[in-house]
Amino acid sequence: MxxxxxxxxxxxxxxxxxxxxxxxxxxxxxxxxxxxxxxxxxxxxxxxxxxxxxxxxxxxxxxxxxxxxxxxxxxxxxxxxxxxxxxxxxxxxxxxxxxxxxxxxxxxxxxxxxxxxxxxxxxxxxTPMQPVCRPDCKGLCPKCGADLNQRECSCIVTEHTDQKFAMLKELKLNKK
Ligand SMILES: [Zn+2]
Ligand SMILES: [Zn+2]
Incomplete structure (x- = not known):
């Protein structure tokens, strides 16, 4: 109009x-x-x-x-x-x-x-920049993609273990 x-x-x-x-x-x-x-x-x-x-x-x-x-x-x-x-x-x-x-x-x-x-x-x-479906939405598991609102997956996800894992991977690669 x-x-x-x-x-x-x-x-x-x-x-x-x-x-x-x-x-x-x-x-x-x-x-x-x-x-x-x-x-x-x-x-x-x-x-x-x-x-x-x-x-x-x-x-x-x-x-x-x-x-x-x-x-x-x-x-x-x-x-x-x-x-x-x-x-x-x-x-x-x-x-x-x-x-x-x-x-x-x-x-x-x-x-x-x-x-x-x-x-x-x-x-x-x-329009909100970061809309959420509800304030306590748990989001998706960054490893397996499971919707954590619906079920808990068995992945252990913390930044700490992620870093450790990455370091181990690097070590293995270096040995080759
Ligand atoms: Zn959500
Ligand atoms: Zn998971």
Missing amino acids: KVDICDIPAEGLHLEITEDGNELQAIAGEVDFLILSPVSADLTLLKSEGEIFVRGDMTAPLKLQCARCLKEVEHRINSRIDIVYTLTPEHKAKEKELTLEDVGADYLEGDEIDINAVLVEQLSLD
Whole structure:
């Protein structure tokens, strides 16, 4: 969904959006999360002199992979959206450059705001980097790959034994 800035009335434009996850996924490109449906957002666009404010809330269901056991995890993102776009004329923007950088303003290119791109950007920011299926997930055995949440394997895995093992291997190789 795109909004022409000329269509934003003085009192602001209120948007209630429901988007298909697939549509947003297409914009997201290569990311390690799957956007499920529906993604909904409640946004208000306000136009002031030289600036456009996009504010509101978004909620989106995602499918992620547990960083420890690699199992698929569903995760709901609740995001606050608060973006300021600076409009041309350019000299005006330049004048303000320093202060605008501080508040994280984006310069608007063209006359349209791509709402879907706004949603995807916010999703990428708010997606956890190391998602876990549950806080106490035990993960996979680094030796045999067993899911340690389901069963305990008989591997003895500590960094200490791993190092010892590696040293022994090296010794054996050297003897040959
Ligand atoms: Zn897990
Ligand atoms: Zn194991």
